[in-house]
Amino acid sequence: MAKSNLTFFKFGALNNRHTPPAVLAAEIDPEWWIVAMNNPRFPVDVLKARLKRDPLLALELVNPELDLVRQLALNGKTRAIREQAMRKLDELY
Numbered sequence: 138m139a140k141s142n143l144t145f146f147k148f149g150a151l152n153n154r155h156t157p158p159a160v161l162a163a164e165i166d167p168e169w170w171i172v173a174m175n176n177p178r179f180p181v182d183v184l185k186a187r188l189k190r191d192p193l194l195a196l197e198l199v200n201p202e203l204d205l206v207r208q209l210a211l212n213g214k215t216r217a218i219r220e221q222a223m224r225k226l227d228e229l230y
Contacts, residue, residue: 175199193218196225203229
């Protein structure tokens with residue numbers, strides 16, 4: 138997502154009365170992302186956009202997409218990331 142689109146999304150979300158509070162909290166406070174994304178009512182399109190920017194967040198989710206975790210286990214930049222992804226896969230299976 139381009140920076141201008143992200144800025145537009147933030148302003149649009151803040152001005153839209155239908156935006157869920159979890160999305161607003163996640164945009165304002167980065168630590169709220171994990172709490173918000175584990176909420177089943179969190180918008181899927183926002184979640185996918187965030188995971189595309191930061192795939193390591195998949196390891197913090199309760200029910201992450203298995204393909205994303207497998208990808209991290211195979212292609213993680215560091216050994217620690219690959220090991221953490223493998224542990225997450227073991228938890229899920």
